[in-house]
């Protein structure tokens with residue numbers, strides 16, 4: 428059975444926005460790495476926080492925390508951001 432998983436890298440990025448903010452990055456640019464091994468496909472999305480939630484400071488307000496939590500829930504489900512072709 429083919430399965431698709433998103434690396435925990437996304438979760439790490441969302442949980443630790445400062446670590447991302449310290450790295451050189453370009454707003455509006457993201458990298459999606461996809462690898463296939465056996466029957467599994469793994470995808471890693473690397474993106475500045477600003478691309479995903481609209482801010483890149485530590486979420487402190489209830490609104491920002493909700494935005495971050497919602498984004499994480501969406502990204503944790505690979506089917507929300509990737510569609511495999513029937514032949515993949």
Ligand SMILES: [Zn+2]
Pocket residue numbers: 448452454475477483
């Ligand atoms: Zn930035």
